[in-house]
Amino acid sequence: MGRDAGHFHPSGDACVQHCVRVRGLRIARINYRFTRPVRGSLVHAIPSHPLLRFALAALATVAIALPLNAQNRGTKLPDIGSSAGQVLNPAQQSQYGAMTLAQLRHYGYVLDDPLLEQWLQSVGHRLAANSDKPKQAFTFFLLKDRQINAFATLGGYIATNAGLVLAATREDQVASVLGHEIAHVTQDHVLRGVERAQRDSVPILLAMLGAIMVAQSSGGNSADDASMAALSAGQALMYQRQIDYTRDNEAEADRIGMQTLSRAGYDPKAMAEFFTTLQSWVRANQGGERERTPDYLQTHPITVTRISEAKERASTMQSGSSFAAPTTSNPALPGNLRLSTASLAPAGTGEFGWAKERLRVLSADTPAQAVREYEQMRTKAPLDDAQQYGLALAR
Structure with a gap:
């Protein structure tokens, strides 16, 4: 996260903008404006x-x-x-x-x-x-x-x-x-x-x-x-x-x-x-x-x-x-997987593997990018069930 520096307007009005950024995008701004210096303030002492x-x-x-x-x-x-x-x-x-x-x-x-x-x-x-x-x-x-x-x-x-x-x-x-x-x-x-x-x-x-x-x-x-x-x-x-x-x-x-x-x-x-x-x-x-x-x-x-x-x-x-x-049964997941927190299974098996591949697709810039990622994976080893699901979701 970064911050914008203060800006001083040519008109003489001082405006300090405090902006919070996340990866280059401004997400919050607080403006402090002073129309004229206050006697005895730091403005006169600069x-x-x-x-x-x-x-x-x-x-x-x-x-x-x-x-x-x-x-x-x-x-x-x-x-x-x-x-x-x-x-x-x-x-x-x-x-x-x-x-x-x-x-x-x-x-x-x-x-x-x-x-x-x-x-x-x-x-x-x-x-x-x-x-x-x-x-x-x-x-x-x-x-x-x-x-x-x-x-x-x-x-x-x-x-x-x-x-x-x-x-x-x-x-x-x-x-x-x-x-x-x-x-x-x-x-x-x-x-x-x-x-x-x-x-x-x-x-x-x-x-x-x-x-x-x-x-x-x-x-x-x-x-x-x-x-x-x-x-x-x-x-x-x-x-x-x-x-x-x-x-x-x-x-x-x-x-x-x-x-x-x-x-x-x-x-x-x-x-x-x-x-x-x-x-x-x-x-x-x-x-x-x-x-x-x-x-x-x-x-x-x-x-x-x-x-x-x-x-x-x-x-x-x-x-x-x-x-x-607590566990729930979610019919929207492939195979009616049970979403629980019991998770000692490695990636590619259990709910973590399915969640990971769904996340891979939804976080890709485009579906085509996700497809290319799966094609590259397939050159190293056959895709497991969760990865096959991700590829189908991307297509």
Whole structure:
């Protein structure tokens, strides 16, 4: 997600537009307009030196970006004394999450399909029921994007890209990612990230601005160099503090998410398994125009240490749970398949295989693209029943 910078109109009116983007599309806009400077305000204090004007603009951009960036990052921490709930109350969090989903749907990013929605909800709610906060409301939805990614936002709204499901070889791997994102919600990582960014950014920004003004007062080229050094140092400090907090969140979400995964009856080894799959994908696509790090790895970096810790943790757990997941019989699925959350079957068998191939077709740019994908698969091995269903659906 990115943001548009502020714009200042030639008429003298200042208009700052804060725009949230998803893969290049603007999905939300908040305008702040000031028709004239207020006496004693910062507008009168803005210096004429171009470097200082640049510095102020950069500082404003960082101040806006950090709180929203924090929600995409991520030992159970006790909630005693936490002030995260003071940032937004539960009703406001739910409203924000609903608005995010509505905007994504408005721009055509959401994949609305009753069968796929029922499958994803069954997996997600089974995990949620076995989380640390089983009464927490969750909304799970699919995005058409073929990039490997998933994210949690305020109000328990969790998005999963089509690309992530297509990269998985069994449902347990998808469940491991959902369990991780659920942990971000139950541990208030989003709220705590926003709160921390708000708390840290103002003092650092003021210190940066003060250092720049002191440097500029001395004049000369060395002053410009000193100003840029102060600006860079301040930005680096803010990003480093954010990265440190992110690492803590990710480690906690891995641990809590794996516990949820195991309690819900999924294979806890699936988390390390999917990490290894992603790592192999990156290695296979290194070099040339094909090289691109999956979006999921931008905010969830995978290291050897993280994989080994996941494997070690999984070795102490057993899959299986007494939780009875609700099941339904859906006549719209081939063979009247039962949609349940019992999902230890590999891709291509059971409901996961059918859901995956349906998703492959519905997330393709065109039906012809999906047909070409199946034809390419057929050159490597005969298509299984689920893949045959996908090919028929694409045609």
